[in-house]
Amino acid sequence: MSALSAVVADSATITRRNLIKVKRVPDLIVFATLSPIMFVLLFRYVFGGAIDVPGDVSYAEFLLPGIFAQTIVLGSTTTGASLAEDLQKGLIDRFRSLPMSRAAVLIGRTVADLGLNAISIVVMALTGLVVGWRINSSVPEAIGGFLVLLLFAYAISWLMAVVGLLVRTPEVVNNASFMVIFPLTFVANTFVPLESFPSVLQTFAEWNPVSAVVQAARDLFGNSVAGAPAPDAWSLQHPVVYTLLWTVGFLAVFVPLAVRLYSRTSTR
Template identity: 65%
Template structure:
């Protein structure tokens, strides 16, 4: 119990350090929030007129997908921060302090959740301006945002493992972009998957990003209840599938990232 308390308190300290850094370098937060706003405006006003979605306006269909893409890309900040701290020698300084080995990872992932909260607030306000609405009540909306943040938290631990393995910020950026970009596009984030080729449609149906997006649309009321249910089981039970993916990702990557961190600081 003492070890858990120590990891939690030390993790809070590290999280404060990361958030203070944003205050001193506000450009990080500015560009983090400008990117999703740009996506919303681009898809809503430029591409929205060319994309049809039966039963619900494309803008309402779009905004949950933008939420999902943003929180997933926001999770990469954890791995990037870990790679930068290793490269700059900050991890070596932490090693000399009497702190729990997992505190750096706990603090980093927690602070990045706070950044995702800010991004979601900005995006939600932008979405309301362009015509998006939450139609299922406050409780369902809270559940929808909670699923987004929990999934982002799980992705942060995954990215922490990758950042500790790669250890070079430039390589980390290229490697994660090549994986996450197609993962968020071969899904139901921006367009319905019914017209996709058979192979891509199957991938999209079982893509965890699709389950999260479908769960968000259900909780925000951005689907047409008169439409038939999706064919694939993950999209028929999107909330359960999303929670299952969150548990699986955390169960795999929390111990992996802690073990990799211990290897990194022992070098």
């Protein structure tokens, strides 16, 4: 078996194993779908009336791409917690003693989590359509929008893999990730227009990759604010390129780092 086909075969085996868990623990899928629905309804109806978006676009249209981005970035934290759990239960030791690819456990994990994220995005999109969100672009553009979101989340998964292998306790992984994820997803154009931020935060938000992901999704779904002032920052003028740069950068750093940590780590 060539090295590449071995990686693919092993990763498929591990992905299958992770998805079986989703099947056996229905709570996982229930909460993976319920919490996005809750977010959509909460922001749409609780804040929707209070938050003014510039130009002529409904808050539902402005909001949904933001919710998509926040939810799947949060969804990526599963990667870290699940790896920490495998480490704690001695499964990583077993895998490391097998003649399998060193990257397969990580690829299988991140791919399974990508699958879960894809499910939540579909659920959110359907809920969004019910509460007034619309796709105002072409089919290829809309597909592009979903792809950009999922790709970015996939890159975050690898960052979380590194966190999980370093922190090694699922609960701590969760808390540590929320510390990072919440500021990143809130100090952005996710829920409110950037113009409402004080200037320092506004600069941060403009260059925050989450803002770019959201902007890219809005552009690709045709939810951008018609008649709103054009963004000043290059990052938001070219959100797709900027997002892909971050995605590639994250993968280039965290894939090798995670594989390296995995090869050296072990229980305790």
